[in-house]
Amino acid sequence: MLISRGGTCARALLLLSTRMAASSISSNLIAPASASRRIHGSKPFSTQLLSYPPFLSRASLFSSHASVHSNKVHKKSNSRVAALLEIGGVKIAKDDVVRESDPTNNVPDSIFSKIGLQLHRRDNHPIGILKNAIYEYFDTSYSSMFVKFDDLCPIVSVQQNFDEVLVPADHVSRSYNDTYYVDAGTVLRCHTSAHQAELLRAGHSHFLVTGDVYRRDSIDSTHYPVFHQMEGVRVFSPDEWEVSSTDATSYAATNLKKCLEGLARHLFGAVEMRWVDTYFPFTNPSFELEIYFQEKWMEVLGCGVTEQEILNRNGRKDSVAWAFGLGLERLAMVLFDIPDIRLFWSTDQRLTSQFSAGKLGVKFKPFSKFPPCYKDISFWISDSFTENNLCEVVRGIAGDLVEEVKLIDNFTNKKGMTSHCYRIAFRSMERSLTDEEINQLQWSIRETVQTKLHVTLR
Numbered sequence: 001m002l003i004s005r006g007g008t009c010a011r012a013l014l015l016l017s018t019r020m021a022a023s024s025i026s027s028n029l030i031a032p033a034s035a036s037r038r039i040h041g042s043k044p045f046s047t048q049l050l051s052y053p054p055f056l057s058r059a060s061l062f063s064s065h066a067s068v069h070s071n072k073v074h075k076k077s078n079s080r081v082a083a084l085l086e087i088g089g090v091k092i093a094k095d096d097v098v099r100e101s102d103p104t105n106n107v108p109d110s111i112f113s114k115i116g117l118q119l120h121r122r123d124n125h126p127i128g129i130l131k132n133a134i135y136e137y138f139d140t141s142y143s144s145m146f147v148k149f150d151d152l153c154p155i156v157s158v159q160q161n162f163d164e165v166l167v168p169a170d171h172v173s174r175s176y177n178d179t180y181y182v183d184a185g186t187v188l189r190c191h192t193s194a195h196q197a198e199l200l201r202a203g204h205s206h207f208l209v210t211g212d213v214y215r216r217d218s219i220d221s222t223h224y225p226v227f228h229q230m231e232g233v234r235v236f237s238p239d240e241w242e243v244s245s246t247d248a249t250s251y252a253a254t255n256l257k258k259c260l261e262g263l264a265r266h267l268f269g270a271v272e273m274r275w276v277d278t279y280f281p282f283t284n285p286s287f288e289l290e291i292y293f294q295e296k297w298m299e300v301l302g303c304g305v306t307e308q309e310i311l312n313r314n315g316r317k318d319s320v321a322w323a324f325g326l327g328l329e330r331l332a333m334v335l336f337d338i339p340d341i342r343l344f345w346s347t348d349q350r351l352t353s354q355f356s357a358g359k360l361g362v363k364f365k366p367f368s369k370f371p372p373c374y375k376d377i378s379f380w381i382s383d384s385f386t387e388n389n390l391c392e393v394v395r396g397i398a399g400d401l402v403e404e405v406k407l408i409d410n411f412t413n414k415k416g417m418t419s420h421c422y423r424i425a426f427r428s429m430e431r432s433l434t435d436e437e438i439n440q441l442q443w444s445i446r447e448t449v450q451t452k453l454h455v456t457l458r
């Protein structure tokens, strides 16, 4: 799979443009990101080089923190999540990102409520701790040569997200079923590779980009529609490989592998590793690094030698470069023993108090385990039905109380009608759920699935 989640991501091969329902969940106003963020890299620069979608205004060049204000100016009487975010100096109003009546927009409230939380900029959060551990590796191994960006706005153009990294025009990741579109030309970035080209154009030769990324997907303990990635790029000039006895591509590939093997050892200790050839649109050759950890082979990251076309288009014709991308949740789940991806979003003190800055790999102690409750839902699907759309409806209603949505039965009758039965697992990470609460959620899901997804309940 080209743009993968850094795991076994099977993206549905349906190209759809079904407008999703905005969720009916009443999300709380977002709490500002922790004040204990470090300032890395050149902040004002990061705001300067972004090309903003036209509706985003640029705030102060000197304020690069994420904050949330109640949005008195933009507030509409009927909006439930009224907020104005500011990320890296960019102001984002909810009404600009969530527009239910616009068929080119498929961002629900529940996703908007995640923009600006910036888990990766919290030094006491597992995602922030892991980011800082990777920074530490690069700073020590490369004398702080890599410039770090962690506040680039997650709202990017289709050009940045796909075209500039050579994602083919017909690639499945461009579909409305897989990606959150703000409008036909603007998306919530689905990978941090979206910033490669602009940073190259701005003249950077060594950089790391960390950020929240957004993907429509199925629901289980390792998938969440928002997660975090880190991207790394290093550009070499001819004098660097000319003194070696190898060609530019082999020089970059060897350097890349050495760098990333060192990173894996820094994070996981003396583990066994292997390289697997793969394909990404932006690199050639492309590889995945796997480590043998807890008795199985685990994919750690994707990487490769940057496609020459990307360098040529961005003012680096005579150079060669490598790039890598890694998913922070995946690694944090194994390093901290975190069993469910929803826990990263929990604000429960019993969880948050277990992690502190600089302590990589402290094992999470579950404070208690609450029982799951299962509910089934069966319906005749329509032509436009997709599992991602179903999951978004379920997530929009049940929020983080939904643990898994699983297809348990699927058949087509003689008339050619197809029936799906999904089992929804409800479980809170923090408390016991009541029957009444779950019944209400399920009832609401049934109703919304029928009206928004045009299926016929059985």
Ligand code: DAH
Pocket: 002, 003, 004, 005, 006, 190, 191, 192, 193, 231, 232, 280, 282, 283, 302, 303, 304, 323, 324, 325, 326
């Ligand atoms: N963008 C890829 C993804 O989201 C990850 C990736 C793979 C990034 C290879 C890279 C790379 O820079 O070289 O799955």
